[in-house]
Amino acid sequence: MTSTSPHPRPTSFPPLERRAPEAVGIPAAALAALADRLQEEGLDPHALLVARGGVVAFETAWAPYRLEQPALVYSVSKTYTSLAIGFLVDEGRLGLDDSVGDLLGLPNPHGITVRHLLTMNTGHSPEQIERYGFSPAGLLATAPERAPGTRFAYNSPATYALSAIIARLAGEQLTAYLRPRLLEPLGIGDRWMSSVDGIETGASGFHLTVDDIARTAIMLGAGGVFGGAQVAPRAYVDEMSRVWSDTAEFDGPAAAEDEVNDWSLGYGYQMWRSRHGYRLDGAAGQFGLIIPESDLVIAYHGATLDTQATLRAFWAFVDAVAVADAATVDAEAAPTSKIPVPTALHVSHDTWDSRADLGILRQAPFDADGLTLTDTADGWTLDLPGVGELKVGGSWTETEVEFEADAGAAAAGKQAGTSGSVVDAAGIADPACSSHAAPTRLVLATRGERRDDGSVLIHIVDTTSPHRAIVHRAADSGAGAVDAGWHIPPLGGGWEILRVPASVLTSERADTARPESAAPAGNPGDPAGNAAAPxxxxxxxxxxxxxxxxxxxHEVVERLWRQWSEGHGIDPARTLSIIHGRQGQDSMALLLPDRPHEVNLAENRELLAAETAQxxxxxxxxxxxxxxxxxxxxxxxxxxxxxxxxxxxxxxxxxxxxxxxxxxxxxxxxxxxxxxxxxxxxxxxxxxxxxxxxxxxxxxxxxxxxxxxxxxxxxxxxxxxxxxxxxxxxxxxxxxxxxxxxxxxxxxx
CATH class of the missing domain: 3.40.50.1000 (HAD superfamily/HAD-like)
Structure with missing residues (x-):
């Protein structure tokens, strides 16, 4: 039995349909203006996808970022945690007004419920939240300043407590629980979420592509329906975007004078209300916007502290679409009624073009002790503390830096504010989820230039996160003296928290060739188009x-093997993880080790016949x-x-x-x-x-x-x-x- 390679996306649904913008009523000029504005305003855009009516009309990435590269989306993760709670509710395994203490086996003297966690309405002040950190026991034990249900305060530890509840009730981690219920039906491939004390954070740490976010947003905008099927519980999806918490006094990103602040419009079940519709929202500009009135979805990766400016650019685009709709000659014609053009508008950009607008955030700590930059015949060698030696040239060069499992690597799964854990009390830690004992890696892209005045500028981009470091050497500073820092710093640490498990497929990219002499496998070319030498x-x-x-x-192979797995009570995901490249009877022997080989041979003959016919x-x-x-x-x-x-x-x-x-x-x-x-x-x-x-x-x-x-x-x-x-x-x-x-x-x- 033979199979294709493990496919990066489950095959429950095909790729999202793609059409030219005008085919779905979107002016191409408005999309171009949006992409230009994001770049020209120094908002450091990384990837953008715009869809209407579930159809992708525009997608672009700014090198060295790639559309197919999953990247850290911070609090966008919270919406997936909320959806997992919705599935548990739909399965009758919990109620939103259940006691958190009862669910976790912990004292709950202040009566905090699941709904309080979902709406960030536990009554605790920001100072209290910072003190108890990612400790459900500490959260429940701390007497809130106000009665639960009466005060909104942004509360990532509350989301972590939700993830702990999911792990305890489901007997598996958050993303494992979501895999057959949500991620596979949406066609979202293997992804990774960071953990704290063996429990996936739920509040942050998920790594997703803009296509993943778009699929989720399309499903939410359709009341939980995707691909014609009810994927998520309709009743829960309908409630997620309601205003459950008043955020008028929330001290969030600043808005311009006389501008509506998009963080003051209310909070639902781990989702924000917006000037238009509602959104998934992650730090530094990770968004999934659902805009029902115009049937638009916008999925975005970026890196800025001025996230209100990012939303401002999106709202200008939404207004432009509304103007175009109003100008339609036939007022009764739907925006998708025009003759379809088969492909979406897909253009390429480069963050390097905005380098003059991307500076160092001076107040952010950065470990530059021992950093050196040395000239070479074809560029520079950068010795970066906490990372190691990197080669830098005049075009983007991506390098995977491996780290052995050690105490330092444990920080890769951590978030700021950890203090205590539900693990000891509830006994639900999953060591397999933690990155403490596993090798980790950074996926970094570097590029540099020597300026006319003799100075040198270097960018180091972590392509699995929103973050980049900038190194500048003045013309007269000598070989070792440099100025370095983060453009936007990671939350809760430095390079060590950006590491991802080396065993996890974090990239679905199509790598270009590497020379035989290159040390690491897979040395890709420059995504901007400057490919590595053949x-x-x-x-x-x-x-x-x-x-x-x-x-x-892959479609035939995976369909038949899924059917075989279900018939034998085996998780199809486990089957698909081992069959590729093996003969069928050998895969069966691994999956059913006690079964006679003759039975495996007979069943494999049946599968081969089915594959040959299909x-x-x-x-x-x-x-x-x-x-x-x-x-x-x-x-x-x-x-x-x-x-x-x-x-x-x-x-x-x-x-x-x-x-x-x-x-x-x-x-x-x-x-x-x-x-x-x-x-x-x-x-x-x-x-x-x-x-x-x-x-x-x-x-x-x-x-x-x-x-x-x-x-x-x-x-x-x-x-x-x-x-x-x-x-x-x-x-x-x-x-x-x-x-x-x-x-x-x-x-x-």
Whole structure:
């Protein structure tokens, strides 16, 4: 049995529909003006997606940020915690007026309820909240200054207490509980949320793309419906955006004189009311805006302390759409009634273009002790305290910095204000959720320039968060003397709290190739378009995997395996995490270790027959046809875990020729990650395995190629971090030509 690589997005729903702006009644000029305004006002925009009627009309990212890169969204996380509470209510497992103490097994002398937590109306003052921090026991024990339900105060520890309730009642972490109920139905891929004392914070720490936020906002705006199905409980969704707390006196982001302050319009169940509609809202400018009156959704990542200015730009855009609607010739025509154009407006920007407007926040602490900047032949070497040595050039260069598990790495899962925990009292800590014992990493992009006056400017961007550091060296300061600081500082610490678990897929990007001499796998090119230099090498033969490498068959594979899992009482997510690249009977043996092998073989034959018969939606991976055409007459082979019949069916469906040598399931006794298939292909071609290059997409296949002693070109978003020699987005990143002896191979741009 064969499968495509683990897909970054569950396949319950396809990608959001995309149309040109005018097809959904949005003037393209208004979108361009919005993007320009965000940049020109120095608001440091990172990613933006605009949808109308559930259809994406515009999307853009500012390099080095990418639309497909999940990034820290701070308090946008709170809305997902609220939705988890809504599911528990819908399942009859709690009521909003239940005692928090009863739910957590803690004393609750002041009668604080779930509703008080949801609405941030526990009665505590900001000073009290700061003192008890992320401790549900401390929250319940602290006598509030006012009666619960009578005073709003922004209260992240209250949201953390909600996450603790979810973990206790559900027996699993917040995001695990949401995975089958919300995240998979919305088509949101694997994501990570930071934890405190083994419990996901709920209040912050979720890492999402703007597409993830847009899907959630579209669902909320439709009363919990997405893709024609009721995803979230309608009654709870309807209540989430109501004004449950008066925020008129909230000391939030400042508004201009005589301007309506968007933080004074009321608070619902972990959502803010807005001048238009309501919103998911995270620190420094992470937004999901739901605007029912115009059927608009805006999803956004950015980094500014002037978040009211960001909303001001959005409201100007909303007003422009309203003006366009009013000017429609046929007043009865819906905005989506025009002839559709198939693609959304998708443009690229670069944060580097705004560097003159992005300065250092002087009052924010920054560890610059020991920081040095050294000139090199092609740029600079930056030794950054808490991070290490980084290479800097004249275009964006992304580097993944790995950190071993140690006490310092524990801070990656922490938030400011931790004091005590519900863990000891309630016994619900989940060590697997904590990053304390796991290796971590930073994903950093660097860029620099030498200015006309001889000074040097360097930006270091953490692409999994809103944050960047800026380094400036004056012309006459010498090699080591620099000025450095945060543009917008992380909440609660420095580089250490921005680390993400090394085991977590934080990027769904399509990496460009890395040279063979590069140390870390997956050295991507510049997202602004300045790609890394292509790698050139030779090979005795190319050995190509099929699913995920040449053909995309994930919809069929995952549908059938989900059905198989459900029939055997196995979590489909667990099944999908191990099947890719393996033969079916081997996957079954891992999932049902006590079952006779004969049963696995029989069931796998049934699955193979179903897969062979179902080829609708099987298409060629970009560049696959051109690569196979260029390989005609050159030594190459197909090496797949599929049967010969299945391989032929899928290649035919994708319009691709099957190479004259195909090593299929019938030719091996052990499937990937065992190297048997690749070694068999090299033997059949009569070439040295060490001179071969494998082209693979799945971690199992890449491991098999490396175990065979071969170099590996990893294809697609899941090849990064697997140890592949090079990583490219798809087969179009590989070019071949005849060489003596063998094949000349160019990898990358």
């Amino acid at each position: 790698a050139e090498t030779t090979a005795a033969a190319l050995l190509l995997d099929m699913d995920g490498t040449l053909v995309d068959s 080829t609708d939606g099987v298409v060629a991976i970009p560049g696959a046809a051109a690569l196979l055409a260029a390989l005609r007459g050159l030594p190459h082979a197909l090496v797949t875990s599929a049967s010969l019949a299945l391989a032929q069916a899928r290649m035919d469906a994708a319009g691709l020729p099957v190479p004259s040598l195909a090593i299929t399931a019938e030719d091996v006794t052990r499937s990937k990650p065992d190297p048997e298939g690749f070694l068999a292909a090299a033997r059949a071609l009569g070439v040295d395995p060490a001179s071969c290059i494998v082209v693979e997409d799945s971690p199992n296949g890449i491991a098999a190629g490396l175990a065979a002693g071969m170099r590996v070109i990893g294809i697609g978003p899941h090849a990064a971090g697997t140890g592949a020699t090079w990583v490219v987005p798809d087969a179009s990143g590989i070019r071949v030509a005849s060489a003596e002896p063998g094949i000349a191979v160019t990898i990358g741009a």
